[in-house]
Each structure stands twice: as C-alpha cells, then as structure tokens.
Amino acid sequence: MSDLPRLVHETSPTSSSPSDRAFSPSCPFCAITGTYPSVSPISAPDEAASKLDPEKLDPPSFVLYSSEHVVAFLDIMPLTRGHVLVAPRKHRVKVGDLSPDEGAEIGRVLPVLARSVLKAVLPDIPHEDADYNVVQNNGPGAAQVVPHVHFHIVPRPPLNYKYPTTNTHPSSKKKYPRNPQPSGRQATAILFGRGMREDLDYDDASILVDAMRAALKEEWQASLPTPSGAGNTIAKEPSDLDTELSGNGGGSGRRGAWKV
16 A cells, blocks of 8 residues: 555545644644644744755655644645745644644734745735735535645736846846736636646746745744744744654655655
C-alpha cells in the first residue's frame, strides 16, 4: 500500500470537540502543518528560510507564516500568482470545528497576511487599489476540495499587468485601469475562487515566498507590535503540539509526497 498521504473523505466522522483529531495522516495539509514549526514573523530571514525550508516536503511546500495555531503557504495549483492558503495547524474540517483560539488567531492574522501577500505580488499597486479574493468553503457541496479548513487569498491583478522585476525601483508606482466589474458566469467564478489553475512554478515560488515573508515582517511590526516585556505569544514554539503530533512529523524531518 502506498505511504503517500491521500485526501480524507468529507463523509468521515468528525468530532464536535476541537481537541480531538488534531492530525490526520491522510490529509495533505496536515503533512504541511505537522512538518513546519512555529517561526516568529519578525525572525531573521536566514532563520525563517532554514526552519521553513520547502525541501522538507516532496513536492516542496512554500510556507510564509507558521505559528502555534495557523500556517499559511502557497497553493500548489494557484488560480493566480501569489495564491495563498491560510489553515489551522490542527486538523479541522469546517469553520465550525475551529477552537476559540484558532478562530481568534485566524481573524487576527488574516488581514495582515492579505496585505503582505498583495504587497509582495503587486508591489506597485497600493492596497486600497488592489483587487483580491478571500474565499473559504465548507463541504463538497460548497466546493471544498481538501477537508481541512483553509482560506484562499487570491490576488486579482489588472488586465495585462506586468509583474515588476527585481530591478524595478520599489517607489516606481504605475497607474493601472481598474478591473471591470465581472458579470454572469465570470462573476460567479471569481466570487467562488474558481478558474483555470496551473502547477506552481517552484523557482518563482521560492522568490515570491521570500518577498511575502519580508512584507509580512514589515506589516507585523507596523500593525501587531509585541508589548514591551511580553513574549511573542502568537508565534511561539508549539511544544504542546509537537508532543501531540509525536510520530507524525511534529515539525521536523521530511514527509512523504502529497498532491492536492
């Protein structure tokens, strides 16, 4: 029998207690959340790059944020460049399964992650002028493919948008015509985060996730400063979770291949 993680069926019994079923060995997102430890978003780039090394998984996983309760990573089959998934670390099938702490942290970091993703993907477009989706589905009838809670952040660049290169000066701002209001089937597809998907470009993803971490560090320091004398509770090492996931990766080692 193959040892590759496979998708669990939505019809699998779930517990009403958020403390149960913290890890599902057949869930591809649990393979990610069980592999990468908590890393402070304001840590040094080299430390983040080492702890969040994409090569710990096969295929690689590009993680931009990893805390006690929440992990954010690039979608392996993105709708657009910079398509990011935000998921609870523990295995939760639907939003109603989230614990109060998990729900609170997702609510706290989702706006910061959205701004960081847009700053990295569309650096020459101010946030107030940028278009993007934040989509979350519950159950197969609502188009949930992987039965592990996740929020999609999907940048929507202007038509014919040219992504800036590394040689582009960061202060170079261009005016792009706003995206037209979609209608009909196009509006429905955009609303529910549907469309043509492509395999993730690993070379581009490596560059992009570094840019996202840098943007997140800036946003974090500006928006969510740690009080003087207090520890960074939202990004501490998940020692309790490591114990709970004992034998399932728990933040170290290379895991099996996964495919969403």
